Amino acid sequence: MDNATITRPTVLILLGPPGAGKGTQARMLEEDFGLVQLSTGDLLRAAVAAGTEAGQQAKAVMEAGGLVSDDIVLAILKDRMAEPDTARGVILDGFPRTAGQAEALDGLLDGAGMKVTSVISLEVDDAAMIARVAGRHTCAGCGEGYHDAFKLPATAGVCDRCGGTAFKRRADDNAETAGARLTAYHAQTAPLIAYYEGRGVLERIDAMDDIAAVRDSLSRIVQTVTR
Numbered sequence: 475m476d477n478a479t480i481t482r483p484t485v486l487i488l489l490g491p492p493g494a495g496k497g498t499q500a501r502m503l504e505e506d507f508g509l510v511q512l513s514t515g516d517l518l519r520a521a522v523a524a525g526t527e528a529g530q531q532a533k534a535v536m537e538a539g540g541l542v543s544d545d546i547v548l549a550i551l552k553d554r555m556a557e558p559d560t561a562r563g564v565i566l567d568g569f570p571r572t573a574g575q576a577e578a579l580d581g582l583l584d585g586a587g588m589k590v591t592s593v594i595s596l597e598v599d600d601a602a603m604i605a606r607v608a609g610r611h612t613c614a615g616c617g618e619g620y621h622d623a624f625k626l627p628a629t630a631g632v633c634d635r636c637g638g639t640a641f642k643r644r645a646d647d648n649a650e651t652a653g654a655r656l657t658a659y660h661a662q663t664a665p666l667i668a669y670y671e672g673r674g675v676l677e678r679i680d681a682m683d684d685i686a687a688v689r690d691s692l693s694r695i696v697q698t699v700t701r
């Protein structure tokens with residue numbers, strides 16, 4: 475994909491429950507289109523690891539599979555959006571997750587002369603999501619994603635991408651917490667599908683397909699909406 479095809483600031487939102495493939499696909503879009511992946515989950519995990527005040531407040535909520543308060547998430551997002559690498563465009567992965575966050579995002583983008591380019595809903599079956607989440611892990615070195623059943627490295631224990639041999643699993647990627655995260659998604663995030671549909675910026679993708687097929691569908695949408 476030729477990065478030069480994107481000529482104006484692009485804001486893509488990937489919507490979908492935990493395990494839908496938002497992170498995996500956002501990383502691919504980053505490679506394919508030169509956009510910057512912005513995952514509030516990653517930013518919050520970094521804040522927890524760094525022991526910041528926001529991180530300390532978020533930790534227990536994240537471990538229980540609930541949603542961190544809008545105030546904390548918005549402050550973290552705003553700081554990240556102020557960094558210059560986001561000027562060309564971002565792929566928001568895991569944000570917005572509430573109506574309040576969606577409204578705040580509009581305000582933030584407005585101030586920067588930007589708006590939401592497209593919202594892509596990754597549509598999946600709930601039951602399959604728990605299995606997907608429970609088996610996943612990432613390379614500790616480069617962050618490449620793997621899954622015990624669906625995507626193992628070509629050589630056991632060696633990352634395909636960077637050759638690293640250490641892997642990690644998220645504390646909240648277990649069946650019980652995944653269930654709570656799914657419940658939070660349906661209660662607070664899924665209503666955003668109708669919200670963005672009403673604004674005429676929603677696209678839907680069958681995300682039960684394999685990773686490569688979903689990547690193709692997404693690429694087609696991104697090419698169209700950034701034209």
Ligand code: AMP
Nearest residue numbers: 514515535536540541542547568569571
């Ligand atoms: P994720 O990596 O997107 O699955 O997020 C992991 C956890 O971080 C979620 O279960 C929430 O506790 C928290 N989190 C991430 N993004 C948000 C958000 N936009 N609003 C509230 N909580 C969030």
